Amino acid sequence: MRASPAPAKRAARQETSGAAAATCEISSPGTYTYTRFGYCVAGVNVVYILRDTNGKEIGRGTLEVSTSATLQKNATTWDEQITVRMTSARDAVTALTAKFRSSCGTGCTATDDEPWYGGNLVVGQFHTGTVSYSSAPLPGATAEFTTAYRMYVTSPGVALVDPNAGWDNPAKIRCDDAVGGTSPAGCAVPSVMPVVPLKTTAGEPGGAVAAYEWAQRNQQGAWGLRGHPLTRLTSGVGGRTASTCGGFKQEPELVNGDRCGDFPFGETKEGGAPGAQCVRLIPSLGSGEWDTYILNDAHEHNPAAPCVQAHVTPDEKAFADDQLAEGFTDQRVIDRDAFELTISTPDTGPDIRCREDDKPASALSNGDGWFWNTTEPVPLVQQTVKELGAGERPTRALACVGRDTAKGTGTSGDITGWLDARAFRAAHPADSTLSRCHLVARILGGKGSTEITRFNLVPCWHSGLNTGTPSMRTFEFAAQNLIKGPEEAFGSSDALLYEVTPVYKNENSTIPIGVTMSATIQRANGTNEELFPNVYITNTVKNTGQFNLGN
Structure with a gap:
């Protein structure tokens, strides 16, 4: 919604050759409010003043006008509700008769321009009714116009030509048949941004x-x-x-x-x-x-x-x-x-404050932080050696890293999918060796040399997912440089929430086709800063995009 000033008042004076004269003028222009499909005005005050033959005021009355309209999105006709209330009177003016007329500009027709017929008002009473408009834009065309209003006022028993006051709606209305597709014609207030x-x-x-x-x-x-x-x-x-x-x-x-x-x-x-x-x-x-x-x-x-x-x-x-x-x-x-x-988009809530909340029950300590790996079952731990049977594969690695992060360990053993990776390498001679990639990096405290910590490892191309530009190493170094850098940039009470998630082709896969990585700095004052955005690194050779190791 927005409010706009009304235009300057317009007044008309009517005099008679008899004993009295009367004027009608707008003393308050009111406040207009708009939405994309509606408009209204409140507080338009019209003052009627009665004078004697010497020009001395002998009475006055005030009428307050309000209007409102809702445009139709899918039609080009609409009604406007008009209400006129008598709010004050004094001396010789005790009642008023108000006639109301509406009109609109080129491209529009006031199909019913009188909201009521006749009737006197005293203080506290009101007239209300509707006026109607119509527009008929051609296919592909638009019509813009304003609505206008005039009120004719007199005091019962005073033989004068009705003095009148008029005003315009300051904002244009647009009716169009130009949205396209199957949309029918309709109307809106174009100055209100959709x-x-x-x-x-x-x-x-x-x-x-x-x-x-x-x-x-x-x-x-x-x-x-x-x-x-x-x-x-x-x-x-x-x-x-x-x-x-x-x-x-x-x-x-x-x-x-x-x-x-x-x-x-x-x-x-x-x-x-x-x-x-x-x-x-x-x-x-x-x-x-x-x-x-x-x-x-x-x-x-x-x-x-x-x-x-x-x-x-x-x-x-x-x-x-x-x-x-x-x-x-x-x-x-x-x-x-x-x-x-x-x-x-859906939001399930804020990320955990890793330095303030308890670490997960299965998390492993990592200096002044921790790291945590999750797994899920797969039908075959090595697809190329079916007799080894079912097993588990890594699904997520999460770490809370501080300035006192301990150094991690190396890798060893036939991790999930390792024999599958060796078979793929034998069948596809590529310009890279194989590696066991840490999900939580060794330089950030990640481990991978025991039966428990091997779920922090996935098979990967050494020059590709593991190292090179871009690779996991690119972002691991960014995290290491932060936590080992100046304390002004990363204090002893700050933490880095670091997450790596393997992405698999299907529920049977033992080797990921890539990983997603993100890192968020959690400040001691409760604010968060993004170290690097969510990124995706493919498990391909170098930066060629070829020989994706994922199965």
Whole structure:
């Protein structure tokens, strides 16, 4: 809602050759309030003054006018409620008769311009009724106009021509048949910016919605947030979409039926940035809420990048596209209209305060912090050696890291999937050796040399997931440099919540196709700071994107 000042008052004076004259003027212009589909005014005061033949005031009365109207999103007719109340009278004026007329500008017709007929008012009494309007824009066209009002007032028994006062609604109304698609014609207040919502729950295909929300929060463009509106542009949509999705490299092992979700949308003027300049994102649903990860090259994340490419399923892409189209229809967003975009995704609550809360029961101490690994069963611990039977695979590694973090240990043994990795390496001669990758890094206190701690390890390419640029090592060093760096940057009472999650192809997999990583600084004063955003590193050779080890 917003309020606007009313226009300057207009007054008319009517005199007779008899013993008296009367004037009618607006003493208070009232306050107008608008929504996208409605308007109202309150406190328009019209004062009637009666004078004798010498010009001396012999009485006066005050009428207060209020009006309200709700426009129809899917029709071009509407009613406006008009109420006139007599609020004061004195001396020779004890009652007033008020006639009311409405009108509207070009492109609009006042189909019923009188809200009532006749009748006197005394203080405390009121007249109320409706006036009606209609507009008939041609297909693809718009009509903008204002509504106007005039009131004719006299005092019963005074033989004078009715003095009158008039005023205009200061904001325009727009009726259009230009939204497109199957949307019928309708009306709105164009000066009120439309707000288009995108939302998802944990049970809906909301990957694209989640990725677009991440972009709003993490890119400087803040596309669609308040103060950073998008502008609908109906021509050239396909070209802008093709530009932003240019060079899109599908990742079918990571996303079923991988499709490009372009943001800002090709449906907007802000869309169309070259795909080579975009941040690549993969949304992931876990623990009831969506997380979004930067794909592989997060160390080069540029907050000023003009676009994102989201790797999403066809259902996720269609789910967001349908909501955008519905939002245009619901808010009557036509070509060249600016609009805000509100995005909501499920939030299961704040992250734990790792230095304040008790560590998980199965967590292992790590200097002044801890680390914790979780597992889940798999039918075969080594798919290539079935006689070894069922086993467990790592599912999550979480660590609370402080300045006094102890050094971790090395690796050993046939961890889950290790024999499968060796078989893949034999069948696919690649320019890299195999490694057992720590999920919680050794330099951050992670261990992997005992039966218990081996679930902190997954098979990986040494030059690829383990080391290189980009790799897990890129972000492990960022964490190490923080906790071992100057105390001004990371104090003894601060903590780093560090998380790594293996991503598997299916429920039988023994080797991940990649890992997600994130790290959040938890300050002693209760605030959080992101050390690096959610990132995704693929289990491929070097930076070639080839020979994904995941099974």
